[in-house]
Amino acid sequence: MSFLVLDSVGRRFGALRALSDISLSVESGELRAIIGPNGAGKTTLFNLISGFFPPTEGNITFEGAPITAVNPTELVHRGIIRTFQITEIFLSLTVYENLRIAVETAMGLNLRPWISRAQRAAVAERIAELAAIVRIESKLHRVAGELSHGDQRVVEIGIVLAKSPKLLLLDEPTAGMGDEETRHMTDLIRRLNKEQHITMLFVEHDMAIVFGIADRITVLDNGKMLAEGNAAEIAANPRVQSAYLGDAGLGNAA
Amino acid sequence: MGLILLFNAFNGLIQGAFYALMALGLALILGLNNTINFAQGAFMALAAYFAFTLVPYTGFWGALIAAPLLAGVIGFAVETVLVRRLYSRKDPIYTLLLTFGLALIIQDMIRTIWGAQGKPLAIPGFLNHPLSNTYFFLTGYRLFVVAVALIGTGALFAVLRFTRIGIRIRAGNADLETISALGVNIYLLRTANFIIGIVFAGVAGILAAGQLGLNPTMGDALIMPAFVAIVVGGVGSLVGSLLGGLIIGLASGITTAFFPAASEVVIYVIMGIMLVVRPRGLLGQEGLFE
Amino acid sequence: MTMEIASARTAVAKPPAPGLISRRVLGNVALGLVLLAVPFWLPLVGGYTDLASRVLIYALAAMGLNLLLGFTGGLSFGHAAYFGLGAYGVGLMLKYETHSILLALLVGTLVGGIAATLLGPIAVRRRGIYFAMITIAIGQMFYFLAVRWNSLTGGEDGLTGFSRHPIKLPGLTVPMGSVGFFYLVLVCFGACALLLWTVLNSPLGHTFVGIRENYKRLIFLGVRTKRYLAISFAISGFVVALAGGLNALLDNFTSPNTLNYTLSGDFLIIAVLGGMRNFWGPLAGAVIFILVRDYVSSITDNWMTVIGLIFVLSVLFFPLGILGFFNRKSAS
Known part of the structure; x- marks a missing residue:
C-alpha cells in the first residue's frame, strides 16, 4: 500500500477544468518534485491534497485511508501539512x-x-x-x-x-530567493527528508534543484499528467521537452 | 383580520422598499469601497433636510432630484478628502470609526442648522389621498414610494449592466487588482461608486421624510435594518441585498399584525436563523475559510 | 506594514529584561499607586471621584473588548449589548431581589457574559467587516428588546428605583459613597486586568494573537480558529458585562442607551485612541475620551461634533493610538 495515492483526481471550477485524471502514488520517505509550466495545475494539486478544496472527481487516500473530502484541520491532525506560495x-x-x-x-x-x-x-x-x-x-x-x-x-x-508532519507539501519553497538563500533552503529540504524522514512533495521551477534533490518527478501540463519518473527519465522525455519549449528552455522554465 | 394582515403586509413591503434602497447604497459602498458606511443614515437625513429647504423654490419634484445630488456632492468631498486615505489600511476598523464619527458630525450639523425638532416634508396633495374607500390604507404616496424604489433599483441595475462605468464597478467588485492592472483608474471608480451609494441614500431619505417627517436621527432607524438586509441577502450580492430588504420589511410588517412589540426584534431573529442555517446569506458567495 | 510591526512589539512579551525588576513591573506598580491614590490627588487638580470611577469603568469595558479587538482581531461593534445586559442585570437584581451589590454584580456579569458566550459562536461564522455587521445587529436586538419590554425595563425612560447599599462583610461594613465605590471599581478593574494579563501570556492568549496575525496559517496548523474566536468573544463579554454593572451602580440608573451601538463605538474609539495593540491602551484612551467629553459637554451644545472629530482625527493621525505613537517614537 502506497503512502499517498491519487486515483483519477480532477477539479473543475465552473466550466474551467483546472486538473483532470491525475493518478499518482508517493512512497513513504520519498522526495517528490511537481513541475510544469505556469497554469499547469501544480498549486491546485496541492490544494486538493491539503484539503483547501475537495476534488470534483476521483479519490485520494493517505496511509490507506480515504481523505478525499476531509477538511484541512483534520488533515493536519493526520499529518499532512503545507506551506503556501505566499x-x-x-x-x-x-x-x-x-x-x-x-x-x-x-x-x-x-x-x-x-x-x-x-x-x-x-x-x-x-x-x-x-x-x-x-x-x-x-x-x-x-x-x-x-x-x-x-x-x-x-x-x-x-x-x-x-x-x-508525515507528509509535507512545499509550494515553491525557493521562489524569489537569492543564491545563498536558495542553497540554504535546498539543503534544508534534503536534510528534512533524509534526517527527519519526512515524505515531501514540492512544487519548484528551478530545474537545477529539482534534478539535484528529487527522488522522482511528476510533470503536469495544462491540468494533465505529462510524465513521471526519475531525473534522467524526465530529462530525456521528448514530451516534457516540447512542453517546456515555449518557455526559455529547461533550465529557466519559470 | 384578513384585511389587517394585508394592510400590514403591504406596509411591511413599503418599509422593505426603504430598507432595500438603503441596503443597495450600503452594499455598493461595501463592495467597491470596502467600507461599512456608518454615515449612510446621516447622509439620508441630510438629503431630506436639503429637500425640506429646496421645496419652496423647486417644488417637491425638483427637490427629489436635486437634494440627493447635493448630498452626493458632500459625499464626493467626504470620499476624496477622508475615506480615500484609508483604503490602504487593511483593518476595516478605521473606515468604520471614521464614518461613525462623520455620522455624529453630520447629525450635529443638522441639529444646529435646522433644529432638533421634527418637521414635516410637504408632499404634493394628490399623493396624499387614499386611492379607494375600501382599501383606505392604499394612499397614492405609498404606491409612489414603491414606484420610485422600483425605478431607482431598475436604473441602478441598468447602469451596472449596460454602461462602461457600471461594468467596471461590477468587475472591480469581483477583482479590483485585475481591473487596476488593466488601466482602469480605480480611485475615480471608487469615488463615483461612493457618490452613487450616497445618492441612493438621499432618495430613500426624502421618501422616508415624506411619510414620517424629518428629524436629525431619522437615518438611525433605517441603517440597522439595512445591515441586516445585507447579511440576510448575502454579502457581495446586490440582488441579495434587495431581496433581504424586502424580506425583513415583510416579516416586520406581518409581525406587527400579531405581536407589535416584536416588530423590530423579528428582523434580528431572521438574521440569526439565516446565520445558523446558511452563513453566506441568500445569494452571497462562499468565502474560503471564513 | 511597519506600522503593524511597531505596534505589535508592545503587545507581546519580550525576552526577560536584564536586572532584578523589569521596567514593565516598575511601570505597573507605579500605575497601581497612582490609581490607588486617586481620591486624594484628583480633587486637588479640579476633578471629582465619580469622574475617575467613570474613566475606570469605560477603561474596563474597552479592555475587555480589546481582548477580542486588539489581540484576537475580531472587530465587534456590538459589545455595548453585553455592557447593557450587565447594567440591567444589576439594576433589576437590586430593584427586586437583593440589597447586596456584590450579588447583583455577580448576576449582571453572568447575564451579559452568558449572552456573549451563546451569541459569539453565531457571530464568528463570518470574518472581518461582516463579523462587525453581525455583532452590531445582534447588539441592536437587545436594544429594541429593552425599548419595547416596558414592564420590565422601563422602556426608553430607563430603569430607576435602585441604589447602592453599603457592602456588608463579616465584621466590616464598607460605605458606598463616591470614594468607597471608586475602590470597588478599582478592585474589579485590577482583578480583570490581572485575568486578561494572565490569559494573554498563556497558550490560549498566544492562540488569540495568532488568529489576529494569520488565521489561515492557524487553520493549516490544525487549529479550529472559530472556537477560539468564540472563547475570546465570551471572555471579553464577561468583562464588559461587569463594567456595565458597575456603570449602573455609578448612576443608580440604566437606559437602553447603554445597549446601543453608539456606546459600542465609544468603546472602540477608546481602544483605538489609546492603542489597541497595547495592554494599557484602553485605559489611556478612556482617560482622554471621558475627560474631553466631560469638559466639552459642559461648554458647548455641539459636543457631538467634537466627539465626531475625535473619531475622525484619531483614525487619520493616530492609527496606533497614543501609546502606540509614543512607543514607536521611543523605538526609533
Whole structure:
C-alpha cells in the first residue's frame, strides 16, 4: 500500500477544468518534485491534497485511508501539512513567538489559559530544537516581518515542522530567493527528508534543484499528467521537452 | 383580520422598499469601497433636510432630484478628502470609526442648522389621498414610494449592466487588482461608486421624510435594518441585498399584525436563523475559510 | 506594514529584561499607586471621584473588548449589548431581589457574559467587516428588546428605583459613597486586568494573537480558529458585562442607551485612541475620551461634533493610538 495515492483526481471550477485524471502514488520517505509550466495545475494539486478544496472527481487516500473530502484541520491532525506560495507566518511577532504558537499547538495546549513551569520549559526546549533544525537561532528575537523573504520561508518551515508532519507539501519553497538563500533552503529540504524522514512533495521551477534533490518527478501540463519518473527519465522525455519549449528552455522554465 | 394582515403586509413591503434602497447604497459602498458606511443614515437625513429647504423654490419634484445630488456632492468631498486615505489600511476598523464619527458630525450639523425638532416634508396633495374607500390604507404616496424604489433599483441595475462605468464597478467588485492592472483608474471608480451609494441614500431619505417627517436621527432607524438586509441577502450580492430588504420589511410588517412589540426584534431573529442555517446569506458567495 | 510591526512589539512579551525588576513591573506598580491614590490627588487638580470611577469603568469595558479587538482581531461593534445586559442585570437584581451589590454584580456579569458566550459562536461564522455587521445587529436586538419590554425595563425612560447599599462583610461594613465605590471599581478593574494579563501570556492568549496575525496559517496548523474566536468573544463579554454593572451602580440608573451601538463605538474609539495593540491602551484612551467629553459637554451644545472629530482625527493621525505613537517614537 502506497503512502499517498491519487486515483483519477480532477477539479473543475465552473466550466474551467483546472486538473483532470491525475493518478499518482508517493512512497513513504520519498522526495517528490511537481513541475510544469505556469497554469499547469501544480498549486491546485496541492490544494486538493491539503484539503483547501475537495476534488470534483476521483479519490485520494493517505496511509490507506480515504481523505478525499476531509477538511484541512483534520488533515493536519493526520499529518499532512503545507506551506503556501505566499509565506503564511505571523508577521508582527518575533520568530520565537511564531514558533511558540506552533509548538504550543502541536503540544495541544491551545485551550490553556495558564501554563505550568514544566510545560513552559518543554515548549522552550522544542522551540530551540526547531530553530536549530531550520538554522534560525541567531534571529529568534527579531520580528518576523522585518526578516528577509528567504528567512521568512525558513520560519514557515519551522512552524510546520512543529507539528511533526508525515507528509509535507512545499509550494515553491525557493521562489524569489537569492543564491545563498536558495542553497540554504535546498539543503534544508534534503536534510528534512533524509534526517527527519519526512515524505515531501514540492512544487519548484528551478530545474537545477529539482534534478539535484528529487527522488522522482511528476510533470503536469495544462491540468494533465505529462510524465513521471526519475531525473534522467524526465530529462530525456521528448514530451516534457516540447512542453517546456515555449518557455526559455529547461533550465529557466519559470 | 384578513384585511389587517394585508394592510400590514403591504406596509411591511413599503418599509422593505426603504430598507432595500438603503441596503443597495450600503452594499455598493461595501463592495467597491470596502467600507461599512456608518454615515449612510446621516447622509439620508441630510438629503431630506436639503429637500425640506429646496421645496419652496423647486417644488417637491425638483427637490427629489436635486437634494440627493447635493448630498452626493458632500459625499464626493467626504470620499476624496477622508475615506480615500484609508483604503490602504487593511483593518476595516478605521473606515468604520471614521464614518461613525462623520455620522455624529453630520447629525450635529443638522441639529444646529435646522433644529432638533421634527418637521414635516410637504408632499404634493394628490399623493396624499387614499386611492379607494375600501382599501383606505392604499394612499397614492405609498404606491409612489414603491414606484420610485422600483425605478431607482431598475436604473441602478441598468447602469451596472449596460454602461462602461457600471461594468467596471461590477468587475472591480469581483477583482479590483485585475481591473487596476488593466488601466482602469480605480480611485475615480471608487469615488463615483461612493457618490452613487450616497445618492441612493438621499432618495430613500426624502421618501422616508415624506411619510414620517424629518428629524436629525431619522437615518438611525433605517441603517440597522439595512445591515441586516445585507447579511440576510448575502454579502457581495446586490440582488441579495434587495431581496433581504424586502424580506425583513415583510416579516416586520406581518409581525406587527400579531405581536407589535416584536416588530423590530423579528428582523434580528431572521438574521440569526439565516446565520445558523446558511452563513453566506441568500445569494452571497462562499468565502474560503471564513 | 511597519506600522503593524511597531505596534505589535508592545503587545507581546519580550525576552526577560536584564536586572532584578523589569521596567514593565516598575511601570505597573507605579500605575497601581497612582490609581490607588486617586481620591486624594484628583480633587486637588479640579476633578471629582465619580469622574475617575467613570474613566475606570469605560477603561474596563474597552479592555475587555480589546481582548477580542486588539489581540484576537475580531472587530465587534456590538459589545455595548453585553455592557447593557450587565447594567440591567444589576439594576433589576437590586430593584427586586437583593440589597447586596456584590450579588447583583455577580448576576449582571453572568447575564451579559452568558449572552456573549451563546451569541459569539453565531457571530464568528463570518470574518472581518461582516463579523462587525453581525455583532452590531445582534447588539441592536437587545436594544429594541429593552425599548419595547416596558414592564420590565422601563422602556426608553430607563430603569430607576435602585441604589447602592453599603457592602456588608463579616465584621466590616464598607460605605458606598463616591470614594468607597471608586475602590470597588478599582478592585474589579485590577482583578480583570490581572485575568486578561494572565490569559494573554498563556497558550490560549498566544492562540488569540495568532488568529489576529494569520488565521489561515492557524487553520493549516490544525487549529479550529472559530472556537477560539468564540472563547475570546465570551471572555471579553464577561468583562464588559461587569463594567456595565458597575456603570449602573455609578448612576443608580440604566437606559437602553447603554445597549446601543453608539456606546459600542465609544468603546472602540477608546481602544483605538489609546492603542489597541497595547495592554494599557484602553485605559489611556478612556482617560482622554471621558475627560474631553466631560469638559466639552459642559461648554458647548455641539459636543457631538467634537466627539465626531475625535473619531475622525484619531483614525487619520493616530492609527496606533497614543501609546502606540509614543512607543514607536521611543523605538526609533
